[in-house]
Amino acid sequence: MMIKYQNRDQQLIDDAINIVKLGKNLLLKGPTGTGKTRLSENISDSLSAKQYSVNCSVDLDAESLLGFKTIETIDGVQQIVFIDGPVIKAMKEGAILYIDEINMAKPEVLPILNSVLDYRRKLTNPFNNEVVIAQKGFNVIAAINEGYVGTMPMNEALVNRFVAIELKYIDGETLKQVLIDQSILTDEQDIEKMIKLNELLIKMVSQHQISEEVASVRALIDACDLMTIMPFERAIERALVSKLETDREKEAIRQLFELI
Ligand SMILES: Nc1ncnc2c1ncn2[C@@H]1O[C@H](COP(=O)(O)OP(=O)(O)O)[C@@H](O)[C@H]1O
Ligand SMILES: [Mg+2]
Known part of the structure; x- marks a missing residue:
């Protein structure tokens, strides 16, 4: 289908x-x-x-x-x-x-x-x-x-x-449904974590701390998939953080880990 x-x-x-x-x-x-x-x-x-x-x-x-x-x-x-x-x-x-x-x-x-x-x-x-x-x-x-x-x-x-x-990036319940449908991650708590992270990322985008593409749905699906084989922080590191160009952006995202 x-x-x-x-x-x-x-x-x-x-x-x-x-x-x-x-x-x-x-x-x-x-x-x-x-x-x-x-x-x-x-x-x-x-x-x-x-x-x-x-x-x-x-x-x-x-x-x-x-x-x-x-x-x-x-x-x-x-x-x-x-x-x-x-x-x-x-x-x-x-x-x-x-x-x-x-x-x-x-x-x-x-x-x-x-x-x-x-x-x-x-x-x-x-x-x-x-x-x-x-x-x-x-x-x-x-x-x-x-x-x-x-x-x-x-x-x-x-x-x-x-x-x-x-088109804009989806979030909240819509994003949750997409992550459930399209990632291999099944743990609901883990998916909730990703939704929470996304909310914080969107806030940072609106404050121009990071570029909009960081919260790409594609990257979030990747991060969820990785969470089936590694812990949350490393999954985010590999799917989102390591791809960024500037240390400023990288640090900004790593600081979110403590909030989640
Ligand atoms: N609103 C959405 N509904 C369902 N899937 C989405 C949505 N946004 C992104 N995706 C998923 O994210 C990934 C990237 O989407 P894609 O259509 O390739 O984006 P684009 O062409 O804008 O770069 C795909 O796996 C797609 O299924
Ligand atoms: Mg495309």
Whole structure:
């Protein structure tokens, strides 16, 4: 069964699904580990649509979006064939295209998608001159990590083509449910400890003592998993503290141990 994206704000989830259903391009904004990929998978699932993903990185090029030519032997004869990339496949199959970390891409690559993302839903593939018209059901969800190293402000013409939803880290009861569902830790008291730690971390984030990503749900799931093989403090050390860059942040978190 598919793991559900959870949020106290059910309207946020409903809106996300309905916006995509309406045929709008949806931009999910939020720091790493806020559940953007999870939510996108849930949206595709609830629309019974297949999902193709592209992960943007600095070396994302037109080929990784649209496809490439290769040589295949068909009936003993070597022929040049074109292998469709995720964008073309999603268009032809009426699937959902998930563009992850869209603000990591080099600015010159994404304009290829402009005509795909607007009302035209159409593209002339420069590699084989095929005119591709998106089938019904084709929709686009993109994700963006704001302020993350290596990201750039998104091109305005591109942002303009999206409707956006901001995701924040879950906490309290919602987080508890997610940790119960997705970590292998079963001890309720241990899970409570993690919820308590998270509360304190959030407070520190709001006081700018640590960066927001420290309280990533992904890291908290890791910490819970580690607690099945080591004590709380070491689990936190390995899953959260050791990954931090500054000693100031590390010390700030270690001081919380006594409070928990
Ligand atoms: N609101 C949420 N509901 C359910 N799972 C969540 C939620 N937020 C984060 N997670 C879990 O945390 C991990 C990271 O989520 P992911 O979707 O990969 O985050 P992102 O794409 O924003 O970096 C996954 O295991 C995911 O299931
Ligand atoms: Mg993701």
